[in-house]
Amino acid sequence: MWDYSEKVMDHYRNPRNVGTIDDADAIGSAGSLACGDQLKIYLKIKDNIVTDAKFQTFGCGSAVASSSILTEMIIGKTVDEVRKITNKDIADELGGLPPEKMHCSVMGYEALEDALKSYHADGYIDLEELKGEETKEKMICTCFQVTENVIWDAIKQNGLKTVEEVTNYTKAGGACGKCRSAIQDIINTYYNKEKSEESMTTTQWILKVNNVIETQISPELQKDGGDIELVDIKNKTIYVKLKGRCSGCKNSTMTLKSFAEKILQDSLGSDITIIEVK
Numbered sequence: 001m002w003d004y005s006e007k008v009m010d011h012y013r014n015p016r017n018v019g020t021i022d023d024a025d026a027i028g029s030a031g032s033l034a035c036g037d038q039l040k041i042y043l044k045i046k047d048n049i050v051t052d053a054k055f056q057t058f059g060c061g062s063a064v065a066s067s068s069i070l071t072e073m074i075i076g077k078t079v080d081e082v083r084k085i086t087n088k089d090i091a092d093e094l095g096g097l098p099p100e101k102m103h104c105s106v107m108g109y110e111a112l113e114d115a116l117k118s119y120h121a122d123g124y125i126d127l128e129e130l131k132g133e134e135t136k137e138k139m140i141c142t143c144f145q146v147t148e149n150v151i152w153d154a155i156k157q158n159g160l161k162t163v164e165e166v167t168n169y170t171k172a173g174g175a176c177g178k179c180r181s182a183i184q185d186i187i188n189t190y191y192n193k194e195k196s197e198e199s200m201t202t203t204q205w206i207l208k209v210n211n212v213i214e215t216q217i218s219p220e221l222q223k224d225g226g227d228i229e230l231v232d233i234k235n236k237t238i239y240v241k242l243k244g245r246c247s248g249c250k251n252s253t254m255t256l257k258s259f260a261e262k263i264l265q266d267s268l269g270s271d272i273t274i275i276e277v278k
């Protein structure tokens with residue numbers, strides 16, 4: 001029998017914010033009925049602040065509790081603050097979850113991430129209508145429909161080191177087992193990358209960050225007369241001056257800052273944070 005915190009039991013017995021929002025500004029989902037758990041989340045966003053959140057879930061008590069507390073965590077926060085929430089934050093807010101149930105917190109994180117991908121300042125975008133490559137992700141576990149990105153994020157956010165831990169957090173590998181060697185490869189790649197980053201000198205790190213800024217971000221911003229200037233770097237926190245508006249931002253879900261942050265995160269790791277200096 002698993003040990004649940006009082007908070008988990010409370011949110012399971014009295015889930016908050018259950019339902020839908022008809023005129024939602026962002027909608028995201030994760031899991032599937034075939035896999036036994038599914039979550040759909042609806043957000044109402046005004047002036048860049050989440051003013052309301054509702055959810056519908058099909059799953060166990062931990063899935064209900066994770067979804068319920070997630071809605072409480074995001075109401076009142078800015079979109080940028082919400083983007084920073086991880087599955088670990090959800091589990092911590094619940095006072096912890098049994099290892100075998102951590103996948104419920106990951107499902108909450110995935111649904112939230114999915115919703116934010118669909119969010120645009122001018123209104124909700126149906127991702128199915130976007131034919132961009134961005135929405136295509138490599139499927140690793142076909143039994144549970146778990147993508148490489150989900151596994152990578154779970155390893156990163158929770159320090160997972162074994163295939164069994166990845167299964168607990170994402171369900172991947174928990175059925176036929178065919179994907180287990182692919183999961184091990186992702187674990188190996190992640191820790192090799194981390195090792196090579198650790199051995200990098202400060203100068204090498206600055207050059208690497210600057211290279212991404214100059215070759216990937218600056219050219220985009222310059223298309224509309226904008227630009228980005230590197231001001232300072234403190235480990236994974238990068239201080240920049242931003243101006244203008246990038247053409248990529250007009251058709252995406254992002255602000256100028258989050259556009260630049262995403263490119264840096266994709267190139268250098270998801271723990272990169274940008275601070276805008278005026």
Ligand code: FES
Nearest residue numbers: 141143175177179
């Ligand atoms: S493909 Fe992952 S468990 Fe079957």
